Amino acid sequence: MQAASLQLLARFKDAPDWVTGIAIALAIVPLSLLYLRGSMRLYKDFPMMALVEDGLDPKESWFQKGPKTIQEGLRRYRGRPFQVMTGTGPKLVLPHRFAEELKTNENLSHNGAFAKDFFVGYPGFGPIADSLIPELIRTKITPALGLITDDLVDETTAAIQDILGENTEWHEVSIKQDVLKLVTRLSSRLSLGLPKCRDDRWLEITKDYTVHLFASARELRQVPSLLRPFVHWFLPESTRLRRDYQDAQTFITPEVELRKVRARKALEAGEKASKTADVIGWMYELATEKGQKVNYVDGLLEIGLASIHTSTEAITSALLSIVAHPEILQPLRDEVISIIGSEGWSRQTLYKMRLMDSFLKENQRCHPPNAISMNRLVTKDIKLSDGSLLKPGTRFIIPNVYTDPEIYANPEEFDPYRFLRKREKPGQTNSWQHVSLSSSHMAFGYGNHACPGRFFASTEIKIAIAYLLLKYDWIPTTGDEQPGTLVFETNTLVRPTAKLMVKRRKEEVALDCYGARQGFEHI
Numbered sequence: 001m002q003a004a005s006l007q008l009l010a011r012f013k014d015a016p017d018w019v020t021g022i023a024i025a026l027a028i029v030p031l032s033l034l035y036l037r038g039s040m041r042l043y044k045d046f047p048m049m050a051l052v053e054d055g056l057d058p059k060e061s062w063f064q065k066g067p068k069t070i071q072e073g074l075r076r077y078r079g080r081p082f083q084v085m086t087g088t089g090p091k092l093v094l095p096h097r098f099a100e101e102l103k104t105n106e107n108l109s110h111n112g113a114f115a116k117d118f119f120v121g122y123p124g125f126g127p128i129a130d131s132l133i134p135e136l137i138r139t140k141i142t143p144a145l146g147l148i149t150d151d152l153v154d155e156t157t158a159a160i161q162d163i164l165g166e167n168t169e170w171h172e173v174s175i176k177q178d179v180l181k182l183v184t185r186l187s188s189r190l191s192l193g194l195p196k197c198r199d200d201r202w203l204e205i206t207k208d209y210t211v212h213l214f215a216s217a218r219e220l221r222q223v224p225s226l227l228r229p230f231v232h233w234f235l236p237e238s239t240r241l242r243r244d245y246q247d248a249q250t251f252i253t254p255e256v257e258l259r260k261v262r263a264r265k266a267l268e269a270g271e272k273a274s275k276t277a278d279v280i281g282w283m284y285e286l287a288t289e290k291g292q293k294v295n296y297v298d299g300l301l302e303i304g305l306a307s308i309h310t311s312t313e314a315i316t317s318a319l320l321s322i323v324a325h326p327e328i329l330q331p332l333r334d335e336v337i338s339i340i341g342s343e344g345w346s347r348q349t350l351y352k353m354r355l356m357d358s359f360l361k362e363n364q365r366c367h368p369p370n371a372i373s374m375n376r377l378v379t380k381d382i383k384l385s386d387g388s389l390l391k392p393g394t395r396f397i398i399p400n401v402y403t404d405p406e407i408y409a410n411p412e413e414f415d416p417y418r419f420l421r422k423r424e425k426p427g428q429t430n431s432w433q434h435v436s437l438s439s440s441h442m443a444f445g446y447g448n449h450a451c452p453g454r455f456f457a458s459t460e461i462k463i464a465i466a467y468l469l470l471k472y473d474w475i476p477t478t479g480d481e482q483p484g485t486l487v488f489e490t491n492t493l494v495r496p497t498a499k500l501m502v503k504r505r506k507e508e509v510a511l512d513c514y515g516a517r518q519g520f521e522h523i
């Protein structure tokens with residue numbers, strides 16, 4: 001912890017003297033106090049896991065080797081709950097068998113757990129706990145997916161052209177950065193609709209906000225808790241985050257006002273407000289239905305946060321897997337050629353891409369961005385089936401079981417057909433889709449707070465991959481920047497600098513779609 005504090009202090013070198021003085025005083029004085037305070041918060045009935053054999057204390061184990069800490073804990077404590085020391089305090093690790101009994105427990109909060117890890121309450125960090133958004137996704141976005149599919153194809157057509165272009169010679173690209181740009185375009189199309197969604201200023205704000213929030217929260221989790229209320233004011237990422245938030249407010253507010261005026265005028269003229277087709281419109285609709293005030297800036301930023309980071313990781317990782325397993329490329333292309341070539345884009349045709357669906361699910365299994373799921377805060381006493389008592393305030397996580405040979409045959413093998421075969425078994429057609437939830441595949445979480453955006457995510461990812469495969473050839477780069485991964489806490493993510501070689505090819509069937517949707521306007 002001392003090393004982390006000193007590293008942090010080094011970042012204050014350009015700050016005024018008085019700021020540095022305060023920071024140093026705050027860093028040195030309470031360190032011992034913090035250790036005491038931290039240890040008092042431990043869950044006393046559960047063993048603490050640390051990779052002592054690797055010379056790491058509990059917190060270092062979590063930060064540097066999260067996935068290994070969890071695996072080793074499961075082995076060492078033979079399926080009994082144990083605790084780990086995260087940057088924001090201890091969390092229980094509950095073995096996977098508890099997922100079923102906890103999935104619909106009402107005394108669990110997802111927002112509460114995330115609020116603590118993402119410092120909701122500090123200026124600029126706010127949106128992640130807005131409870132209206134899951135409802136909005138369930139009641140407005142998912143039912144409109146048939147119509148949204150056209151928008152996403154339209155946006156992918158334009159965005160791919162802008163980002164990857166027509167170069168038919170092999171050239172190197174920063175693949176994660178390019179996918180991030182593409183996903184930001186798609187998420188922005190959902191949030192703001194045409195034409196605002198293509199505004200460069202908004203695209204920059206929403207992308208930067210997502211990147212800076214994850215970076216700030218990650219930095220702050222490494223800072224001793226007593227220092228955080230001061231340090232967050234000076235961390236470069238948090239400073240940028242507050243600026244992004246203000247920029248978002250400046251950008252969004254006039255657009256919201258404009259929409260409200262239009263809706264009011266329509267009502268005054270005795271007309272119905274037009275049907276809505278983006279997040280601003282749906283938020284307006286939901287607020288009116290519920291007679292509730294909504295924060296549009298928070299809502300749009302939350303959609304960006306939930307969707308941009310996750311879908312970027314999913315698409316980049318899928319593309320890297322195709323490059324690493326070239327034998328799957330042609331079967332995936334053939335499926336798109338056959339289905340889109342004969343029936344065009346629609347929610348139904350995307351559903352028919354069963355190999356793509358299975359491949360994406362297998363990719364989540366083999367390259368999970370997170371080793372755990374079901375991050376929850378206990379709000380009332382819960383007694384587990386093994387007799388353990390979880391008191392209010394307890395936080396827990398449940399590890400994934402993707403490498404368990406009793407659940408997945410040959411778990412080390414990357415088998416894009418794995419879930420396709422499972423779906424062919426009687427009665428199993430809907431159990432193993434990309435978006436299906438189960439405790440043995442928790443890539444979209446599990447239970448009451450499982451990802452409501454997964455239907456949108458799966459649609460957008462399939463469209464993006466179809467374009468990337470039919471319009472481009474991909475091979476590994478020969479340069480220094482081999483993709484590789486970054487491990488932090490329990491996350492294993494594609495490195496932001498990952499590179500691939502790409503060249504334009506001629507797609508076998510027409511994919512493109514131009515122009516806004518007909519008969520479904522913005523308010």
Ligand code: HEM
Nearest residue numbers: 134306307310311314374375444445446449450451453457
């Ligand atoms: C590949 C893409 C995505 C992945 C892997 C993913 C994964 C997850 C996971 C693991 C959770 C936590 C679930 C739990 O703990 O049980 C979650 C929650 C959530 N996701 Fe996603 N997500 C993705 C895309 C999206 C998109 C596109 C949206 C929005 C359109 C979205 C909106 C949300 C929201 C609002 C929650 C919080 C749910 C709640 O509080 O009840 N996600 N997601």
